[in-house]
Amino acid sequence: MTKVYNWQLGRDMDYPYEGAYPEQQFAFVFNINRCIACQSCTMSCKSTWTFSKGQEHMWWANVETKPYGGYPQWWDVKILKLLEDANPEGMSWDESTAGGEASPYGNYEGRTIFEAPPTSLFPDSSRVLGYLPSDEEWNSPNIYEDNPVGRKGEKGKYHPTGESLPVHNTWFFYLARICNHCTYPGCLAACPRKAIYKRPDDGIVLIDQEQCRGYRKCVEACPYKKAMYRGNTRVSEKCIGCYPRVEGKDPEGGGQAMETRCMAACIGQIRMQGLVKLEEDGAWAEDRMNPLYYLVHVAKVALPLYPQLGTQPNGYYIPPRWVPRPYLRQMFGPGVDRAIERYSHPDRELLAVLQLFRRDHRIIFRYEIEEGPEIYRTKLRGKPFTLYNDTVIAYGKNGEELFRTTVEEPLHVRSAPLQNSI
Ligand code: SF4
Ligand code: SF4
Numbered sequence: 001m002t003k004v005y006n007w008q009l010g011r012d013m014d015y016p017y018e019g020a021y022p023e024q025q026f027a028f029v030f031n032i033n034r035c036i037a038c039q040s041c042t043m044s045c046k047s048t049w050t051f052s053k054g055q056e057h058m059w060w061a062n063v064e065t066k067p068y069g070g071y072p073q074w075w076d077v078k079i080l081k082l083l084e085d086a087n088p089e090g091m092s093w094d095e096s097t098a099g100g101e102a103s104p105y106g107n108y109e110g111r112t113i114f115e116a117p118p119t120s121l122f123p124d125s126s127r128v129l130g131y132l133p134s135d136e137e138w139n140s141p142n143i144y145e146d147n148p149v150g151r152k153g154e155k156g157k158y159h160p161t162g163e164s165l166p167v168h169n170t171w172f173f174y175l176a177r178i179c180n181h182c183t184y185p186g187c188l189a190a191c192p193r194k195a196i197y198k199r200p201d202d203g204i205v206l207i208d209q210e211q212c213r214g215y216r217k218c219v220e221a222c223p224y225k226k227a228m229y230r231g232n233t234r235v236s237e238k239c240i241g242c243y244p245r246v247e248g249k250d251p252e253g254g255g256q257a258m259e260t261r262c263m264a265a266c267i268g269q270i271r272m273q274g275l276v277k278l279e280e281d282g283a284w285a286e287d288r289m290n291p292l293y294y295l296v297h298v299a300k301v302a303l304p305l306y307p308q309l310g311t312q313p314n315g316y317y318i319p320p321r322w323v324p325r326p327y328l329r330q331m332f333g334p335g336v337d338r339a340i341e342r343y344s345h346p347d348r349e350l351l352a353v354l355q356l357f358r359r360d361h362r363i364i365f366r367y368e369i370e371e372g373p374e375i376y377r378t379k380l381r382g383k384p385f386t387l388y389n390d391t392v393i394a395y396g397k398n399g400e401e402l403f404r405t406t407v408e409e410p411l412h413v414r415s416a417p418l419q420n421s422i
């Protein structure tokens with residue numbers, strides 16, 4: 001094991017290989033508050049990459065209803081239980097060190113999946129804490145859709161007090177997931193064939209189909225269960241980050257770097273994907289006007305999924321406002337309260353950046369804001385709030401303007417003869 005720095009944990013971490021970092025990293029932000037579980041993302045990936053024989057059970061993109069849903073079933077409950085067992089002294093976060101880019105959420109005090117004692121690894125040949133889901137667990141990708149948590153101990157009963165923010169008593173939410181193209185991938189660490197690699201140009205994690213022999217060590221070791229085994233070819237497969245689009249080779253893009261299929265298809269406009277610049281040591285290089293950099297490192301409204309697992313995932317989530325905080329803190333770490341507070345009382349810049357989601361299929365590398373007039377003043381969740389109609393402008397890889405949009409969205413009113421005409 002060597003030591004690598006995991007900034008999401010605010011500390012050095014054991015990893016089987018030395019850190020190797022791309023120049024820029026594939027990353028994305030999902031705003032859970034907006035997801036409607038339409039599954040357009042899921043189906044766009046399915047119809048592009050996994051429609052063939054032997055791939056029937058594969059959903060590289062999926063959307064599951066939390067807390068009961070999961071694909072494969074119980075994936076997070078199972079890995080969290082294994083992690084808990086590997087941490088008999090407990091796991092906690094020291095938030096006194098939170099702040100700055102090297103430790104934005106504080107210091108994670110506990111073992112990751114790479115630091116579990118050998119006695120907790122099964123089988124003996126494992127290098128990483130994990131497990132192999134059963135065939136049945138892959139069978140029902142959408143199990144428990146829309147099933148809420150109700151009254152404790154009373155099945156099928158809603159909470160009697162009704163629901164109001166800040167936290168609902170009866171709740172669920174939709175968690176959209178793809179491979180996180182992790183900085184320290186569990187799948188890569190576990191592969192005895194060295195068949196898994198991270199592309200130096202964009203950090204997308206791929207399985208070399210020629211090298212793979214189908215040992216399923218990646219399936220076992222990916223804590224997010226995003227490496228999948230294909231029975232008829234006897235090799236493993238995973239999300240490829242739609243790399244031809246990211247490279248600008250999709251004819252639709254006219255040579256421009258394009259967001260992936262699952263991002264482009266998102267009806268709820270919850271998704272933004274891009275490429276962030278990295279320093280030589282793997283830290284995010286300061287890139288103040290990159291929207292992903294802004295959301296993760298400046299506004300800090302977007303948080304990694306289960307950072308305690310240790311893979312330093314490159315997918316970030318704006319947490320749902322209505323969900324009990326202990327559940328969210330376990331899922332997204334200690335930055336949850338600050339992220340929800342900031343999202344609930346957005347400033348001018350955050351409001352403008354949120355308008356960038358899904359206005360275009362091309363990757364946004366930079367944005368600018370042109371200030372507009374005040375539209376109205378009000379009180380928002382108990383605090384004074386002023387809305388300005390600012391214009392946000394998105395730029396592509398070579399500095400060309402991609403589009404511009406305003407904070408106040410245009411309102412289209414159907415003329416009387418066309419109303420109810422569907
Ligand atoms: S999410 Fe899983 S499959 Fe994807 S890079 Fe991370 S460890 Fe590998
Ligand atoms: S990035 Fe591409 S390959 Fe990966 S889940 Fe989305 S659509 Fe599928």
Ligand code: SF4
Pocket residue numbers: 034035036037038039040041042063174176265266267268269270271
């Ligand atoms: S397409 Fe967007 S809104 Fe629909 S389920 Fe997927 S992430 Fe959610």
